[in-house]
Amino acid sequence: MIVSILVFSLLGRPDFLHRVIYKILLLPVVAGISYEAIRFTGKYSHSKLVQVMSWPGLMLQKITTREPSDDQIEVAIAAMKKVI
Secondary structure (H helix, E strand, C coil), rough: HHHHHHHHHCCCCCCCCCHHHHHHHHHHHHHHHHHHHHHHHHCCCCCHHHHHHHHCCCCCCCCCCCCCCCHHHHHHHHHHHHCC
């Protein structure tokens, strides 16, 4: 989300049609930058600076997810057995 905000803020405030076109065309750029940022934080997760930078995202994940119930875990195990 932060990468998207940064990239699209560079475009200014174009009219609606151009904004839609820019968002479609720049989607791979935003996804690529985000992917590399995730790889970077995984590689240097021991660094204090990286921990501070990734903290907001981890807190957002904490409030938007929850532990699976026992029923959900059973379904996941059954599905994994079928795949294996």
